[in-house]
Amino acid sequence: MSVPDNQICWTYGIQLSEVEAKEQQFRNSEWSPEQNEVMLQQVRNLSCPWGGRMADIVDATPKHLISKVFLEExxxxxxxxxxxxxxxxxxxxxxxxxxxxxxxxxxxxxxxxxxxxxxxxxxxxxxxxxxxxxxxxxxxxxxxxxxxxxxxxxxxxxxxxxxxxxxxxxxxxxxxxxxxxxxxxxxEYRPQIAWLPLVEKRGAGHVQPQEGKRRVIG
Ligand SMILES: Cc1cc2nc3c(=O)[nH]c(=O)nc-3n(C[C@H](O)[C@H](O)[C@H](O)COP(=O)(O)OP(=O)(O)OC[C@H]3O[C@@H](n4cnc5c(N)ncnc54)[C@H](O)[C@@H]3O)c2cc1C
Incomplete structure (x- = not known):
């Protein structure tokens, strides 16, 4: 993702098996800057999509901006x-x-x-x-x-x-x-506050009708 001033945002995703996910969830509360360091060691030697290694990207990123997130659905x-x-x-x-x-x-x-x-x-x-x-x-x-x-x-x-x-x-x-x-x-789905006038439709796309009772004040 590109951001101003010749900077980039980056993310590195690792898929966990169900067993690994359960174990990681258990450790969720232990996440800390030290745990970040463990994670970064694991990705340093991997190849980077822009060339070189992930270590190049990691080293160029301020440490306080790096965090580990557990994604689930x-x-x-x-x-x-x-x-x-x-x-x-x-x-x-x-x-x-x-x-x-x-x-x-x-x-x-x-x-x-x-x-x-x-x-x-x-x-x-x-x-x-x-x-x-x-x-x-x-x-x-x-x-x-x-x-x-x-x-x-x-x-x-x-x-x-x-x-x-x-x-x-x-x-x-x-x-x-x-x-x-x-x-x-x-x-198409754009719910709006029922007591305010509807926002003017300016685009070309279809908009679904509002659901529920509307009672605009004033
Ligand atoms: C890496 C990543 C990228 C994402 N990208 C997108 C995107 O591009 N577009 C998009 O639409 N969504 C994106 N999402 C999802 C989006 O961030 C979440 O769906 C959204 O923030 C959910 O909002 P929320 O208010 O329900 O929960 P949260 O944003 O999680 O807010 C819950 C708040 O409650 C606080 N809280 C928790 N426990 C307590 C407690 N006991 N007492 C008081 N406060 C407490 C938390 O600190 C937090 O501030 C992304 C998520 C992640 C992790």
Whole structure:
């Protein structure tokens, strides 16, 4: 990824087996600058896609900007209980390959705010009703994106023979218009705050109608 002033951002991903993942998760709390050092020693001798070794990139990067992140994916079935409700990564984690995690967290926040604002009163029945409506609007969409993100991750970073073949086909043979159509379809869903005027549609792409009750103030 390019950034200003002749700098680069870089990331190095390692796929873990299920057994390794369990072990690493157990050690999650032990992550520290020393653990970073262990990780960096493991990648130093690997070849770098821009030429040379990963050590060249590592040595040129300020140490305090390097961190180790454990990526996992999961959509939980339960998002609310009583007066507690979850949004964002707390209820659905997707791999960063498709760049959707933060967008989904924002969309959750908008839809939940709309559902809460439509409550008739503050009884537990109304609260549960608003959480149910939020879950109904969001779960299916998040789950679809989870499946898409999972497939994309396998395609872009999978290391098996078949995954490499699929990656080659997608990157070299898939027409650009097909790739663009996929992105356009993802952008069609744009939930907006129910009590504010709708944002003017300026692009050419299709926008899905807003879900739920709208009651614009003023
Ligand atoms: C390497 C990487 C790249 C990514 N790239 C993209 C991208 O390009 N586009 C995109 O849309 N998404 C991307 N994501 C995903 C995105 O960062 C997350 O989906 C998003 O930050 C989720 O927001 P959140 O508010 O749900 O959770 P978080 O951002 O994790 O916020 C939770 C907050 O709660 C705090 N917290 C935790 N426990 C407690 C506690 N007990 N008490 C008080 N506070 C607590 C945490 O410190 C944290 O600040 C990426 C993620 C990673 C790891």
């Amino acid at each position: 999961k959509v939980f079935m339960t998002w609310y209980h009583g007066r507690t409700v979850l949004i964002g990564d707390a209820c659905h984690k997707v791999l960063p390959t498709t760049g959707l995690g933060a967008a989904n967290a924002f969309q959750d926040a908008v839809v939940l705010a709309n559902c809460i604002s439509n409550m008739k009163d503050w009884t537990q029945k109304s609260i549960t009703g608003s959480f149910k409506e939020y879950y109904k609007q969001r779960f299916r969409r998040v789950n679809e994106q989870f499946e898409g993100s999972h497939m994309m991750a396998r395609t872009m970073i999978g290391q098996s023979w078949s995954e490499r073949m699929v990656r080659y086909a997608v990157l070299h043979c898939m027409p650009k218009c097909m790739q663009e159509r996929n992105v356009d379809r993802r952008m």
